[in-house]
Amino acid sequence: MRYALLIHYPQPPAISLTEEQIAEGKAAFHAYAEALDDAGVLRSAEVLQTVSNATSVSVKQGKLQVQDGPFADTKEAFAGIFMIDVPDLDAAIAWAEKCPAAQWGTIEIRPSGVRFVDGAWTSAS
Amino acid sequence: MTQDAAARAEELARAAYGRLLAILAAKDGDIESAEDCLADAFVQALRVWPQTGVPDNPAAWLLTVARNRRHDVRRSAAHRLSDRLEDLAPGDVASHDALSVAEELDPDAIPDRRLALLFVCAHPAIDPAVRTPLMLQAVLGFDAEQIARAFAVPTATMAQRLVRAKRRIREARIPFVVPERGAMPDRLAPVLEAIYGAYAIDFPLVAGTVPRDSLAAESLYLATTLAELLPDEPEAHGLAALIALSLARRPARGTIDEFVPLDEQDPTLWDAALIALGERHLHRARALGRMGRFQIEAAIQSVHCARATSGVTDWRALRTLHAALVSIAPTLGARVAYAAAVGRVEGAQAGLAVLDAIDDDAAQRFQPAWATRAHLLAEAGRTEEAVRAYERAISLTTESGARSYLERRRARLLGEERVLGERRHSRTS
Numbered sequence: 001m002r003y004a005l006l007i008h009y010p011q012p013p014a015i016s017l018t019e020e021q022i023a024e025g026k027a028a029f030h031a032y033a034e035a036l037d038d039a040g041v042l043r044s045a046e047v048l049q050t051v052s053n054a055t056s057v058s059v060k061q062g063k064l065q066v067q068d069g070p071f072a073d074t075k076e077a078f079a080g081i082f083m084i085d086v087p088d089l090d091a092a093i094a095w096a097e098k099c100p101a102a103q104w105g106t107i108e109i110r111p112s113g114v115r116f117v118d119g120a121w122t123s124a125s
Numbered sequence: 126m127t128q129d130a131a132a133r134a135e136e137l138a139r140a141a142y143g144r145l146l147a148i149l150a151a152k153d154g155d156i157e158s159a160e161d162c163l164a165d166a167f168v169q170a171l172r173v174w175p176q177t178g179v180p181d182n183p184a185a186w187l188l189t190v191a192r193n194r195r196h197d198v199r200r201s202a203a204h205r206l207s208d209r210l211e212d213l214a215p216g217d218v219a220s221h222d223a224l225s226v227a228e229e230l231d232p233d234a235i236p237d238r239r240l241a242l243l244f245v246c247a248h249p250a251i252d253p254a255v256r257t258p259l260m261l262q263a264v265l266g267f268d269a270e271q272i273a274r275a276f277a278v279p280t281a282t283m284a285q286r287l288v289r290a291k292r293r294i295r296e297a298r299i300p301f302v303v304p305e306r307g308a309m310p311d312r313l314a315p316v317l318e319a320i321y322g323a324y325a326i327d328f329p330l331v332a333g334t335v336p337r338d339s340l341a342a343e344s345l346y347l348a349t350t351l352a353e354l355l356p357d358e359p360e361a362h363g364l365a366a367l368i369a370l371s372l373a374r375r376p377a378r379g380t381i382d383e384f385v386p387l388d389e390q391d392p393t394l395w396d397a398a399l400i401a402l403g404e405r406h407l408h409r410a411r412a413l414g415r416m417g418r419f420q421i422e423a424a425i426q427s428v429h430c431a432r433a434t435s436g437v438t439d440w441r442a443l444r445t446l447h448a449a450l451v452s453i454a455p456t457l458g459a460r461v462a463y464a465a466a467v468g469r470v471e472g473a474q475a476g477l478a479v480l481d482a483i484d485d486d487a488a489q490r491f492q493p494a495w496a497t498r499a500h501l502l503a504e505a506g507r508t509e510e511a512v513r514a515y516e517r518a519i520s521l522t523t524e525s526g527a528r529s530y531l532e533r534r535r536a537r538l539l540g541e542e543r544v545l546g547e548r549r550h551s552r553t554s
Contacts, residue, residue, distance in 0.1 A: 021281055028277070038525050090490040091520035098523050103278050 002043065002112035003092040005082040009105025010075060011051045028100035036084060036095065047080035076105055083112075130174035133183065141184040142266035147238035149191055151301035154245075156263055156291045158195065166191040184235055239264060240354040241301040243347075247315040248299050255290045256315065257322035262287055264350075265343055275340050276326060309358070317364050317419060320347045324368050341372050352406060362410035363420030369403030370426035372396070384526035392433035400430050418454045421446055440469040457485055461494045464501075473505035492521040496531060503538055511538055 017025075029047065036042035056071040057064070070077060079101070086092050089109070096107040114121045142163070149159035166187045180186040245251075246259040258276065261267045273283035293299075304312040323344035348365040355361045377394035379385035407427055410420045425446045432438050447463040460483050468476020480498055488494045499514035515535035522528040 017281075021279060024279055028279075035523060035525065039523070039528060087516070087520045093490065094492070094521050094523055100277075100279075104282055 001088060002083060002085050002115070003089075004110045004112060005084060005092070005096050005099060006078060006108040006110060007047075007080040007082070007099065007101045007105060008074075008076040008108065009079050009101050011077045011079070025100065032098065032100055033082075035098070036082065041084045041086050041091075041095070043083040043085050045080075045082045048078070051077040079105070130179060131171060133174065133179045141187065143239045143242065143264035144235060144237055145184065145188050145191065146263055146266070147242040147301070148188065148236065149195065150263075151238055151241060153295070154298055154301065155295045157288070157295070158198065159191075162191040162194040162198065163187070165194045188235065237354065238301065239350065240303050243316050243320075243351060243354075244303060244312060245294060245299055245301055247312075247319045248294075249312075249315065250297060250299060251290055251293065252286075253315070253318075255286045256319035257326075258283060258287060259290050260319055260347060261323060261340070261343060264347065267343075313355075313358060313360065316351065317360055320344055320351060321364060321368070321419070323347065324371070341368070341375070344368055345372055349402075349406075352409075356409075357413060359410040359413040359415045360417040360419050362406040362413070363417055363423050366403040366406035366410060366423035367419050367426060369399045369406065370423060370430055373399035373403065373430060379526065384524075384530045386530065387429060388438065392430075395430065395433050397433075400433070403427065403430070416449075416453075418450065421450045421453070425450070440466060444470045457483070457487055457491055458493060460485075461488075461491065461497050465497050468497075468501045468504070473501045476501045477505065490521065492518055495521060499531070499534070503534070508538055 033042065033045050036045075051070045054068075054070045056067045056069065058067075059065070082099070084092065084095060086095065089111070092109050096102060096109055099107050101107065114123055116122075145163055146156070146159050149163060150156045169190055170183070170187060174180075174183075242263055243260065246263055247256045251259065258272045261272050261275075262269070269284035269287055270280045272287075273280040276283065321344065323340045326340060345365070345368045348361070348368050352358075352361040352365040373396040374387070374390060376396060377385060377390035377392070403423065404427065407420070407423050410423070425443060428439055428442050428446065444463075444466040447459070447466040450459045451463045461480070464476050464479035464483075466476075467479045477498070480494065480501070483494070495514055495518035499511050499518050502508075502511035502514055505511075512535055515531055515538070519528055519531050519535070522531060
């Protein structure tokens with residue numbers, strides 16, 4: 001079963017980080033990705049740039065609207081995603097607990113619904 | 126000479142830090158300010174000692190300098206009424222100095238207030254998660270970065286938690302006192318827990334980056350110090366025994382990537398001196414005649430360590446001890462360990478019956494419960510169920526060494542050990 005570990009944490013300038021703190025965070029994420037990879041459960045990992053570099057697009061009102069910034073301005077913003085393939089939710093929780101960002105943010109676990117592979121939508125489970 | 130002084134200051138920092146901080150902070154509960162003044166005193170020692178030589182009683186020297194520094198800081202904070210009053214009372218200052226002189230004459234005159242400091246760090250009003258870090262900082266002088274690394278928490282996060290706890294101690298005026306006899310059992314328990322916490326750090330990350338057991342030696346130091354300061358508390362000795370006996374087996378436990386379970390460990394690798402230390406504390410605890418959780422856990426470790434001399438493990442004694450542990454501390458871990466012991470003595474079916482009787486939903490997500498179930502099912506010859514239990518245990522294991530151990534057990538069950546070995550080899554090469 002595929003699960004998305006959606007990482008949310010406070011964004012700059014709400015927090016300001018030193019070079020060392022950034023290096024420390026990178027090392028922690030690297031070790032985490034390696035541990036997932038070693039267990040053979042990692043499918044993909046991506047950490048995003050800060051929300052100040054976000055652009056939101058909508059045609060909901062009938063015409064194109066392009067806006068600076070995130071679609072929802074929250075204290076903790078979406079910051080990255082780890083796709084993992086584990087047997088069940090309990091295993092996903094075990095891995096989410098070990099995510100470095102769980103120490104300073106929140107990890108939302110979302111089971112995958114369907115995904116597009118080799119030209120077709122397939123059930124993710 | 127300079128190196129001598131530096132080495133001496135270094136040595137003192139370790140040995141005397143907690144004693145000095147406990148005295149400095151006790152007066153107004155301000156640990157932060159006491160830390161600053163003590164740090165200044167160490168800096169001054171490094172500057173002065175190379176020229177003057179190390180004083181006869183370096184700890185008293187450091188204390189005097191730190192106190193004077195603190196006095197200067199207070200005097201400059203003229204807006205505080207209490208400081209003005211202190212300025213107006215020269216007698217107070219004089220007696221202060223007289224005390225310092227007396228301490229310089231007699232090295233033993235520096236009172237040991239670390240016990241009160243330990244009780245402050247593990248006070249019920251302090252967040253349980255920060256008690257262990259706070260002890261490591263206040264008693265052993267570790268900085269936030271070292272502690273953060275050991276707990277695999279960002280330095281800024283750990284520093285913030287420590288500062289918040291210290292402010293709380295000062296603002297809420299948590300007293301620097303040793304609880305009286307009546308309150309002792311309730312107040313001692315969190316102190317023991319926090320010291321044990323330094324031994325059993327649950328590392329959030331498991332890959333080869335974090336040195337496991339890195340604080341085990343510090344927790345042993347704290348536990349033996351507590352047992353010295355509270356010689357008539359059996360649980361303090363029980364905790365010292367538990368940590369010493371567990372630590373004794375560390376050399377045989379393998380590495381992060383290669384886990385060696387207890388009954389496959391080579392007892393000749395166990396540390397005989399630590400076993401002897403643990404047995405002494407356990408003996409002392411027993412003589413005091415009040416049973417407790419840490420003493421039972423230490424006794425369990427003692428039975429395991431006895432294999433070093435007897436060559437066998439007394440599983441009947443272990444079953445009795447695990448049953449006793451469940452009766453006074455029925456944690457999920459204790460109940461699973463009891464099931465394993467029952468399985469050894471009465472057979473796999475009996476062990477499984479104990480496991481099945483655990484009525485706690487958390488057991489479904491508890492890795493040791495599934496690993497134990499898998500071992501018992503395998504022993505009972507219920508291969509298919511055992512393989513499924515191993516798979517579930519493996520999926521819940523984030524630590525690579527423990528996971529490959531379980532994978533090997535599963536593979537052995539399927540008669541595929543050779544195949545798996547080849548696959549593992551090709552992955553690492």
